[in-house]
Amino acid sequence: MAKSFDVIIVGAGPAGSMAALKLARAGLEVALLERGTRPGAKNIFGGLLHNTPALNEIFPSLWEKAPLERHVHRKTLALMTPEASVAMSFETGSFEKAPYNGYTVMRPIFDNWLAEEAVREGATLLASCTAEDLIRENGRISGVTVKGRAGELRGNIVIAADGVLSFMAEKAGLRGEIKPGHMGLGVKLLLGLPREVINERFGLVRDEGADYSLLGITRGLRGGGFLYTNSESLSLGLVVHLDSLKASGQKPYDLLNQACQHPQLQKLLKGAVPLEYSAHLVPEGGLRGMPRLYTDGMMVVGDAAGLCYTNGFNLEGMNLALTSGALAAECALEAIKAKDYSARSLSRYQKRLGASFVIKDMRAFKKAVDMMHMERLYAAYPELVCGLLERIYRAEGKPRDRLLKLLRKEAAGRVKLRELLADAIRIGRAWL
Amino acid sequence: MINIENITQMTKFEIDDQPHIILNSELCRTCDHHACVNTCPAGCYTLSAATERLDVVYETCLECGTCLVICDKGSVSWGYPRGGYGVNYRLT
Numbered sequence: 133m134a135k136s137f138d139v140i141i142v143g144a145g146p147a148g149s150m151a152a153l154k155l156a157r158a159g160l161e162v163a164l165l166e167r168g169t170r171p172g173a174k175n176i177f178g179g180l181l182h183n184t185p186a187l188n189e190i191f192p193s194l195w196e197k198a199p200l201e202r203h204v205h206r207k208t209l210a211l212m213t214p215e216a217s218v219a220m221s222f223e224t225g226s227f228e229k230a231p232y233n234g235y236t237v238m239r240p241i242f243d244n245w246l247a248e249e250a251v252r253e254g255a256t257l258l259a260s261c262t263a264e265d266l267i268r269e270n271g272r273i274s275g276v277t278v279k280g281r282a283g284e285l286r287g288n289i290v291i292a293a294d295g296v297l298s299f300m301a302e303k304a305g306l307r308g309e310i311k312p313g314h315m316g317l318g319v320k321l322l323l324g325l326p327r328e329v330i331n332e333r334f335g336l337v338r339d340e341g342a343d344y345s346l347l348g349i350t351r352g353l354r355g356g357g358f359l360y361t362n363s364e365s366l367s368l369g370l371v372v373h374l375d376s377l378k379a380s381g382q383k384p385y386d387l388l389n390q391a392c393q394h395p396q397l398q399k400l401l402k403g404a405v406p407l408e409y410s411a412h413l414v415p416e417g418g419l420r421g422m423p424r425l426y427t428d429g430m431m432v433v434g435d436a437a438g439l440c441y442t443n444g445f446n447l448e449g450m451n452l453a454l455t456s457g458a459l460a461a462e463c464a465l466e467a468i469k470a471k472d473y474s475a476r477s478l479s480r481y482q483k484r485l486g487a488s489f490v491i492k493d494m495r496a497f498k499k500a501v502d503m504m505h506m507e508r509l510y511a512a513y514p515e516l517v518c519g520l521l522e523r524i525y526r527a528e529g530k531p532r533d534r535l536l537k538l539l540r541k542e543a544a545g546r547v548k549l550r551e552l553l554a555d556a557i558r559i560g561r562a563w564l
Numbered sequence: 565m566i567n568i569e570n571i572t573q574m575t576k577f578e579i580d581d582q583p584h585i586i587l588n589s590e591l592c593r594t595c596d597h598h599a600c601v602n603t604c605p606a607g608c609y610t611l612s613a614a615t616e617r618l619d620v621v622y623e624t625c626l627e628c629g630t631c632l633v634i635c636d637k638g639s640v641s642w643g644y645p646r647g648g649y650g651v652n653y654r655l656t
Contacts, residue, residue: 169648170580174627176656236612260648280582294571296630299643310633317630319605321566323656334603336591377632384605385566392565407565409574410656411605411626413633 137163137256137465140276140287142263142300143170148293150457151192151464153537156546157252158465162286164247164255165276167262170282172243174295177450178369179357180204180234180243180343183452184336190249195230199241200447201362203232205233209445211514213350214410216398218518219344230342234359236341236367258285263294266303266430271427272473273304287472289464290430293457296413298423300434304498306432312374314417314438316355317382320369321392322405328363331338333400334361344449349391351378354505357391358447359400366404368392371414372505384411388435414449415440418501419494425485426478431460439490442504443497443562452490501563505554512546513555530534568607571624580649583622584642585631592618593641600640602630626651 133530139155143149152164181200189482191197195456203229210219210325229232249268258278267275267284275286296315301511321350325333334342336487346357355372377384392401415421415438425431433439434453441448465480467473484489519542524535532543543552585608587591592598598618603610604627618643620631627650631640644650 167647167650169652173652174650176653228612238655240656260646262644278646278647297632310629315630317603317605317628317634320656349621367656374603374630374633376656378599380595383568383607385568385601385607389565406565406574408656409571409652410651410653411628411630413628413630453579 134275134284134286137161137285137287139287139289139291141165141291141293142248142276142435143295143434144257144259145243145293145295145434145453146246147436147453147457148291149243149250149468150434150454151185151293151461152293153246153250153253154253154458154461155456155464156255157248160465160468162250162255163287164250165259165261165263165278166247166257166259167418168259168501170240170244170259171247171254171257172240175243176318176320176412177239177369178320178371178414179449180224180360182234182239182448182451183201183231183346184454186455193230195232195235199237200246201236202339203234203507204234204338204341204343204360206340206342208217208342208344210344210346212346212394212396213515213518215395216518216522218521227509234343236343237363238362240308246539254431263300266290266300268359271428273427275457275473276300287470288429291457291460291464292430292432292436294436296415296435298432300430301423301432301436304427305428306425306427309415311421312378314415314421315374316371316416317374317377317384318369318371318414318416319388319411320367320409321388321406322408322410323366323401324364324407325366325404329366329403330361330366336361339363346391347509349381349394350381350385350510351390352507352511353377353382353387354507359397365407366401368397368401373416374413381514385409416442416501416504419498420501426475428475429473431463431481433457433460435476439492439494441497443500444503448493451556455488455490456485459488465530483515497562500562506558508551508555516542516546534547571606575626576652576654577624578649578652579623580645582646584645584650585620585622585625586641587618587619587620588639588641591637595637597638599634603634605630605632
């Protein structure tokens, strides 16, 4: 038996639920499929929910309604060696005023909330449903089948919001095989700690939060670490490039356990109780890692569309997903009004996305992907900076060298001047 | 600290009786790196030292897809578990 909807959305993550909410609000019949027992049950992130206009538009005072943990008002970037660390912290009062710049959230809780909001607008949430295959009719995608269940779900448009591995995009012929070089593996440990201990230890008041990006914590592998404060827990995790992980022969959970043992992190984690361990792939291929975004009867959003980027400072994904979901919904609405579900009609989604900050930012920092492949960024440079500072600060009652001489001593055997210049150019290309 | 042997004490799973990962042992035998063993964040893959046989435990799979992406022999048939089964994050 086939059930018919205007739009079928595969995946009730941020992108899928956002699309469902907007379409249901406009009066369309929307099916929102979720393979977990409830939305968010399969989702983790190592990040923040950044201030997202598409979300604010629907929830003008998001921070009063949504299940958020803390708003982040201090950002820290730390370069680490096994013994030492040097950190740059940025804190401002303007991040303490609504609309806040970013929040820590628990994905099984936040994603479930957003999906429930879509249901309140009239979307049909079908939890515990894994989409298995696409249905095609007259060369156009017109529905999905569900694993282990008879029958089909029919729709004029399918929105693939099925996450980083997007089997829907693959089956639609929109992407080829996923390359290890385009993926990061994130592993994360959620650690319980009382609210007042977190506030005191991290110098936070009430719902203020802190965010740490850690470079040099991955034993030389290409990748980085993160530490976020939630209301009553800390999120500690690593993201490493899959090709780099494979080449190293190291195990991701061993790397994370070693990170927990770092002397400076140990102090922040003291007394924290492991609550949950999780892992997920992260699209890290930038523009090159993206699939095609539409075909006859289908659009691809969020992680499924490879919408995720980092330039070393900004790590964004969830806000891009939400925005792409909103833009796909706008396009679906027009297509349904015009009864035109062709690729040409749905190509408006790509145009809209291209005009938004989502693709503009990914394009602006597209060279950052190359910068992130600089091996020296992950061990040699953190060691160089920490070593230099140690030489600068160490007092031994001996005459001090001037800084350039110290730098030369520290760089000797670690990095050549030629390499330093080449890397400086790569960083310049990524950022400037 | 993560003790991967006791992953079920930290992370919840709804175990399906149907496996969602199936290996082609013929192809695995031709593999010279077995990168799945080290890269799997749940330690689901083991290579027997005695028999050189690769085995996978699908029950504690975190469904990240690392093995699928890392395998260059095409030996891993991998799909998401049926709806409602598999890893079930509570907080994270």
